[in-house]
Amino acid sequence: MGIQVQFRKEAAELLSSGAVKLVIGYGEGSTPERRRPVFVRTPAETERLVLDGACVANLSTYLISEGLLSDGKNVAVFLKPDGIRSINILAAEAQLNPEQVVIFGFDIENGEARPLAGRKASDFTQVVEAAKAAGLSPELQKEAERLDHISAAERFEYWKEQFSKCIKCYACRQVCPMCYCRRCIVDVNQPQWINTSSHTLGNFEWNIVRAFHLAGRCVACGGCDRSCPVNIPLRLINHRMAKEVLDAFDYYAGESTDQKPVLATFRQDDPETFIL
């Protein structure tokens, strides 16, 4: 049985038994290449669910919608390993109860979706360990290295050019499962800590604040990078931050539901190279 048929069938069973109130998956998009998030509440509607190699969005972002899980009922969601890591982080940061999340795990290999065994976040420990062992994306590493090999002044110019394109649409924040603050620091306006203007300075402020807030939390799902309407290579920032925490603290975001947040904890043997 193909993965799509299998997931539809199991989703229908979960809905008809009342084990979950909602299934968040993918459906057909406005063009043949596009997939879009769909929300399925009845067994009949599971016909809308699609699963193939084009299903790349990290749907865990919908689990943090205000009030969705507050009735204690379960929700099922289609997730790749990056999405499963997001669930681990959200649980570790007390944003959701992982027991309420039923995971339809899958991975994409050679352009095709393949099922992953398990239903609860804790069932996927090996999947996450394998992802960590595989290391950070070599393609991204290559792209990022280009920036390591230019001078600081050139690098600054590069990011200045890129950030000057930012229009502060906040798609990068809105699409990100790790950006769950009900009132983002840029929206706090009494006082207005961060300029709302999207001039170059304001854009630097915004993108740097976000990069720091995502350090050790980003799961490299690529959502922000794909969503940015002005094509700022946000993946390079995320990658760099992930590499920093991996190198400095052997920390890989989203390993388990009780992993301590890297920038909110310390160990006796943490390197202190940056303390003057």
Place this chain on the structure above:
Amino acid sequence: MTRILLKNKLDECIAAWRSAGFSVLAPVKRNDLSRFEEVERSADMALDLQITERTIKDHFFPQTEPLLRYTIKKHDLDSQEMLPPDIRRVFFGVRPCDASGLAIDDPLFGWDYKDQYWFKRRDNAVIVTIACTTSDDFCMCTSVKLAPDSTKGSDVMLRPLQNGTGWQVEALSDRGTALLDSVSSILQESSETPAPPASVPVKFDVDKAMEWLADPANFESHFWKEISLRCIGCGSCTFLCPTCHCFDIQDEGDTYTGIRRKNWDSCSFTMFTMHTSGHNPRNTQSTRWRQRIMHKFNYYRGKFGVNSCSGCGRCTRQCPVDMGITETLQAISNLQG
């Protein structure tokens, strides 16, 4: 016989306009982004693009713009207006939907108060539009009763010649006539025929959709919740829209001196309608999405007699979750039956 501009004469044209004091802006693809930027030669132009990712609105109503500089003194207040510079600009290679967008927004900026920042730039701009002979999956000008060769908002219309060597030119306004006169020696008489405009399928019945929207019974319809479930509430669709025009006024500086700025704002944002008390009359994404649709296809028409959408399709093309005007208006016109 009509007048044509040959592609191999375009550089002469640009040089003539530049030496007459115009800045020439055209579609450019640079730093992974397509938008209108100043060009010096035709080789810098990306005229083959179906449509630029950013709109020409940016050059009339920028994402952030200083309005005035202020200093608060002990007994009085000093302020100086910061009007945009008097630069005459030619926008070359505009798409008909983006040109229409400017015309759609004119009444808004000129309604009770004439926005000098908008009109100073409008009055100094000549819009040279190229009719579309191709379209993509998201183009929807015909659905909002415009066309791939619509002249709305344009000063000059260029129609690509069938043989691909240039464009048939037509002046549509005094400004357009003057611009063409300034290069009359570069233009040629020709009997070459223009290529037919793109055939853009009509995706929804906008009249039916407007009827449904005008019915107060539908304001609280469950439809709004269903259609907007996946909307993540970013500002992409509004900021990339050639007609969306909402802004916020912000003072930047310290207690005594600073700059007052006009910054884009978006009805998709939670903060857009947040009251000081903490109450938010549009406290769900569905009410915000409804606002966007109602504003475009009901309120704006009520006030200015025209819909606030030129059918460029960017809201669908660029939406991170594949929403957009097209899907919603299709669904609504189907509901109306």
